[in-house]
Amino acid sequence: MTTRETQLTSAQEALKTGRFAEGLALARALLESAPEDGEALYLAAVAARYCKTFTEAEVYLDRLHAAMPEYGRAWQEAGHLALAQGHKAAALAAFQRATRFNPALEASWREQARLLAASGRAGEANMATFQQQRLARLPRELVAVTNHLAEGRLLRAEENCRHYLRAHPARDANHVEGMRLLARIGIEFGVLEEAEFLLDSALAFRPDDVQIRLDYIDVLRRRQNFAKARAEAEALYLRDPDSPVFQSRLAIESMQSGDYERGLALFDQVLEKLPGDPANLTSKGHALKTTGASAEAIASYRAAIAAKPDHGDAWYALANLKTYRFPDDEVERMQMQAARGDLAFMDRVHIAFALGKAHEDRGEYAASFAAYDQGNRLKRAQTRYSADAMSAELARQKEACTAELFAQHEGAGHHAPDPIFILGLPRAGSTLLEQILASHSQIDGTLELPNILALAHRLRGRRVGENRYPQVLHDLTAEQLAGFGEDFIANTRIHRAGAPFFIDKMPNNFRHIGLIHLILPNAKIIDARRDPMDCCFSGFKQLFAEGQEFTYGLTEVGRYYADYVTLMDHWDAALPGKVLRVQHEDVLDDLEGETRRMLDFLGLPFEPACLDFHKTQRAVRTASSEQVRQPINRKGQGAWKPFEPWLDELKAALAV
Structure with a gap:
């Protein structure tokens, strides 16, 4: 046990046995060497409240809220402190915030019920009582799980x-x-x-x-x-x-x-x-x-x-x-x-x-x-994203998904021609390509579908820490590959509106082109690519609803882009002609030419509606939804240049 852990244990024991002054002294000593230690701040606040040094307790709680604003126990302690000073409205607000962040805090529910009942809010008080009683009936093991x-x-x-x-x-x-x-x-x-x-x-x-x-x-x-x-x-x-x-x-x-x-x-x-x-x-x-x-x-x-x-x-x-x-x-x-x-x-x-x-x-x-x-x-x-771990994961695709693997499974898979995968990096122009193609009478635009990512996850294996994918692709039978492809077609049908072809524009599918080819050999794949500085900085500026953790750092997003390019080069070598690369800047320069090029690749006739994509009435559920409802423009091109003084990390990662 470290010195810090020993001191924390001693402080906790002092509080449990009512030696509040001693507990406060121990917590203060901890904070001298580690001023932002969350556990020490919490113990100091509790001890100061019991010692009735309320101002000191408030200081500790303010520091704790700043460091850990969603720590439910800190807000519960704020409620107890407010009650100790007779501030009932502030106490109720703190207890309510505590249970919003941690619904396993029985004391906060109990105090809410009491304060709400006293103020005549019987319905809300009953709900708080229900939650408190539900927790009281749970075994301590499951309350601990809820806390964790x-x-x-x-x-x-x-x-x-x-x-x-x-x-x-x-x-x-x-x-x-x-x-x-x-x-x-x-x-x-x-x-x-x-x-x-x-x-x-x-x-x-x-x-x-x-x-x-x-x-x-x-x-x-x-x-x-x-x-x-x-x-x-x-x-x-x-x-x-x-x-x-x-x-x-x-x-x-x-x-x-x-x-x-x-x-x-x-x-x-x-x-x-x-x-x-x-x-x-x-x-x-x-x-x-x-x-x-x-x-x-x-x-x-x-x-x-x-x-x-x-x-x-x-x-x-x-x-x-x-x-x-x-x-x-x-x-x-x-x-x-x-x-x-x-x-x-x-x-x-x-x-x-x-x-x-x-x-x-x-x-x-x-x-x-x-x-x-x-x-x-x-x-x-x-x-806690790791660029090293991601680089290693993408390298495993190159090691396992070789030309020999694809030759071994030639003719396998489900032969439906329906899917069109638009993939690459987020903020690379994939929504624009989808909107152009979904304006064609024979193509349905859908969503960023999770099916391929979910299948890849299943192939990893079920045991904790196990990862058999992508090496497991060598062991799959023709029947299994065909079954996976058939499942994909069946499970994505709900998103379609009846056109012969449909788009899946999950960008991260670029990691799994080998898997896609094995289960759906007739699927078409389009790689939406954009200038690296524009693409990476646009990703850095975007807060994604979930996933895309690699975008939350200049070095991280630059390394991911470089790894993506390297993996796409591998797919080009192992599956020549499988992927059509569409450069965003080429679409801006020649919309009709690039549209015709994509439709030729898909084996579909040209339709003028594709050039009027911004007039197409359909739901668009990505960050670019408003942009693709406008005629084509260059507003995003070179948007990184005014920020150049702060982008050395990105340049170094991209080696530009």
């Missing part, structure tokens, strides 16, 4: 949860909750197939459990099984059509399945009951943006901000329109929020990226880069 999950300790959460499930058979009253928690952990890890199986099984034991059903809908949506997710949401809605929770969930699932009229109507019903709810106002804005109703989307985002000025999701949604320009007062309001020490982590990230866009539009490039850099540093620390 809320505080980001996923490996410990998984280990503890699996141990509990092994030790307690299915007849145990809490086994189903353990299954639900393991599914939530799986969702965080991205193991969606296992999470869906666990939740499906849990529902067989407890079909009326609303929380399990909500989690089940969540995983179905993440797996892009939108029809089933909507059916589940519809079933919940029919239980209680007046429930804002069920209305909101059905609205989201209706949007995902393309029923925008129903979804927007449901959002309006929710907002009649909860007129200032920022989450629903923002979700409605996203839906309006997807359908091209930009002015209405902006109004909805602004209403969300008016209701909750620190709602970073809405601020960034405005920036992410790409065409929106922030007026002076909005920039000042964002800066005020960014200066807050207690701003929640993702609100801070969202506002940093939004400020980056606002300053860039004004030509304030130093301030813009500083904001983008802050947002990226926060996300990079959260994701």
Whole structure:
């Protein structure tokens, strides 16, 4: 045990046995050598409260909130401190924030129930009491799992949860909750197939459990099984059509399945009951943006901000329109929020990226880069992305997916000609190519489909730490390859509108071209490529909804681009003629020529509608949705040049 761990243990023991002054002294000593130590700050705040040195406790909590703004226990302690000083309203707000960040804090639910009941808010008090009693009934092992999950300790959460499930058979009253928690952990890890199986099984034991059903809908949506997710949401809605929770969930699932009229109507019903709810106002804005109703989307985002000025999701949604320009007062309001020490982590990230866009539009490039850099540093620390690990992963594709492998499996796979894969890096112009091709009468545009990535994950193996992919491709039979291809066609049919061909524009599929060729040998593949500095810096400026962790650092995104080019060179050598490369700058120079070139590659006749792509009425669900609704332009070309003084890391990684 280290000296720090020994001191922490001593301080904790002192607090447990009521020796608060001693505990405070030990915590102070720890903070002298490590001023930002979160555990020491928490212990110091607790000890100072018990010693009734309230101002000192507030100082420790302010520092803890600044370092860990979403640490639920810190907000619970803030609630206890406010109560000790007689500040009931502040205490209630702190306890509510505590359970938002960590729903396993029983004391926070109990105090909320008491404070809400005292202020005449009986309905909310009953809900808090229900949550407190639910936690009280759970075994301590599962409460610990919930704590670990809320505080980001996923490996410990998984280990503890699996141990509990092994030790307690299915007849145990809490086994189903353990299954639900393991599914939530799986969702965080991205193991969606296992999470869906666990939740499906849990529902067989407890079909009326609303929380399990909500989690089940969540995983179905993440797996892009939108029809089933909507059916589940519809079933919940029919239980209680007046429930804002069920209305909101059905609205989201209706949007995902393309029923925008129903979804927007449901959002309006929710907002009649909860007129200032920022989450629903923002979700409605996203839906309006997807359908091209930009002015209405902006109004909805602004209403969300008016209701909750620190709602970073809405601020960034405005920036992410790409065409929106922030007026002076909005920039000042964002800066005020960014200066807050207690701003929640993702609100801070969202506002940093939004400020980056606002300053860039004004030509304030130093301030813009500083904001983008802050947002990226926060996300990079959260994701813990390793460029070395990614380089090694891509190198394994070159080692395993050789010309000999493809010769070995020649003639295998499912021979459907339907899929068109547009791949490469995000922000490389793939949405533009999709919009051009989806304007053709014989091609459906769909989504960034997860099916290939999910199959690659399955092929890794099920044991923890195991990774048999891509080497396992040498061991697959012709029947297995054909089955995988047939499954892909069947499972993606839900996204199609009836055209003979359809597009999957998941950019990361470039890592798996070998797998695609083996299971779908007649699929067409287009590599959307863009100038490396433009592509990488555009990715650095973009806050992605999920994935694309390589973009949150200049060195990281530059190395990823270089690795991508190297792997694409390998595919060209191992599968000559399989991939059509389309350079974004060539499309800008000669739209008709490059459009005809793509259609010739696909074996389709030219249609003039492809040149009028910006007039095509379809939902576009990427960050470029507003840009591809405009005629072709060069607004993004050379956008990195004003930032050149700060881009040495990127240049070095790209060797330019």
